[in-house]
Amino acid sequence: VHKSHKLGNYVLFDPGMDEEAHRRRTVERMVRTALAEDGFELFYQPIVSARQGTALGFEALIRLPDGAGGYIPPSVFIPIAEARGLIKEIGNWVLREATRQIALWPEPLFVSVNLSAVQFAEDDLLPIIEDALANAGIAGHRLEIEVVESLLLDRRDTVLRQLQDIKALGISIAMDDFGTGYSSLGYLWRFPFDKLKIDQSFMAAFNDGEPNIERILETIIAMGHHMGMKVTTEGVETREQSDVLSRLGCDQLQGYYFGKPMPADRVADTMLRNFAANAQSGMEPQSAVAVAI
Numbered sequence: 001v002h003k004s005h006k007l008g009n010y011v012l013f014d015p016g017m018d019e020e021a022h023r024r025r026t027v028e029r030m031v032r033t034a035l036a037e038d039g040f041e042l043f044y045q046p047i048v049s050a051r052q053g054t055a056l057g058f059e060a061l062i063r064l065p066d067g068a069g070g071y072i073p074p075s076v077f078i079p080i081a082e083a084r085g086l087i088k089e090i091g092n093w094v095l096r097e098a099t100r101q102i103a104l105w106p107e108p109l110f111v112s113v114n115l116s117a118v119q120f121a122e123d124d125l126l127p128i129i130e131d132a133l134a135n136a137g138i139a140g141h142r143l144e145i146e147v148v149e150s151l152l153l154d155r156r157d158t159v160l161r162q163l164q165d166i167k168a169l170g171i172s173i174a175m176d177d178f179g180t181g182y183s184s185l186g187y188l189w190r191f192p193f194d195k196l197k198i199d200q201s202f203m204a205a206f207n208d209g210e211p212n213i214e215r216i217l218e219t220i221i222a223m224g225h226h227m228g229m230k231v232t233t234e235g236v237e238t239r240e241q242s243d244v245l246s247r248l249g250c251d252q253l254q255g256y257y258f259g260k261p262m263p264a265d266r267v268a269d270t271m272l273r274n275f276a277a278n279a280q281s282g283m284e285p286q287s288a289v290a291v292a293i
């Protein structure tokens with residue numbers, strides 16, 4: 001049955017909208033099934049030291065198998081899960097799974113988990129995070145959380161307090177997709193971020209030959225450093241991008257050039273061992289960031 005809109009004496013049928021509603025219901029059903037049957041998977045993508053080229057940690061990225069050997073991307077199912085009241089349960093699973101996994105990998109590798117703004121709308125986010133750490137038996141410095149700028153739009157005082165409480169556990173806080181959002185720099189300055197993640201669209205602009213891209217990147221990196229933050233660039237796909245970012249002083253790099261997101265059992269032992277070797281030879285762990293503001 002097609003949805004209809006009454007416009008004066010006319011009734012307009014919109015098969016496009018009907019298809020979209022159908023697609024959303026299908027995805028919602030798949031999300032509910034995955035929650036009930038432990039059907040989600042968590043992939044891990046290395047975040048590397050720009051200086052050493054070795055892994056410092058991994059970003060956890062959720063995957064929903066489509067039943068045909070592929071995956072429904074999170075950009076499709078996360079917004080639907082948020083709208084249907086399912087993101088909290090998903091977020092709890094991701095926190096549990098990511099902390100359980102990082103406990104199996106050598107110190108001080110960290111795992112970075114994306115949190116939805118919807119998870120901050122509940123008042124039990126802090127105990128959920130504390131439970132995940134306790135269950136995995138790990139200290140807070142093994143965990144990083146990533147939030148996007150739109151989190152800072154509403155309920156700023158509450159969100160600020162939540163972030164301060166999370167940070168007090170030793171957890172590092174990263175601003176994800178920096179440069180695409182809406183929040184003014186004035187607000188950003190007031191929040192306790194440890195890290196800026198420059199959005200991958202800047203690497204796309206680099207590829208497109210955007211003439212000022214180096215100066216733009218240099219400015220963002222300097223700004224992050226002035227605010228006491230480490231800076232990571234996402235979407236690094238080529239050697240050239242990696243070299244330029246290293247020269248500009250970017251601290252950490254993430255992208256297909258260093259490794260695609262992969263299941264935990266596909267993360268090579270060498271990636272984990274190289275890190276342990278470097279850690280022993282005096283490389284500073286990422287948690288050594290001092291925020292001076």
Ligand code: C2E
Binds near residue numbers: 061116200
């Ligand atoms: P994000 O947090 O900014 O994650 C980075 C995205 O860039 C990932 O897409 C990753 O696979 C992709 N990527 C990494 N390196 C490259 C590269 O070199 N080139 C290109 N073109 N892409 C690269 P993915 O896994 O599809 O995730 C998309 C978004 O979904 C994430 O963006 C994040 O916002 C959200 N997401 C993923 N997992 C979770 C989760 O567990 N919880 C929540 N709330 N959101 C999640």
Ligand code: MG
Binds near residue numbers: 059114146176
């Ligand atoms: Mg992220």
Ligand code: MG
Binds near residue numbers: 177199200234
């Ligand atoms: Mg990002």
Ligand code: MG
Binds near residue numbers: 177
């Ligand atoms: Mg993104």
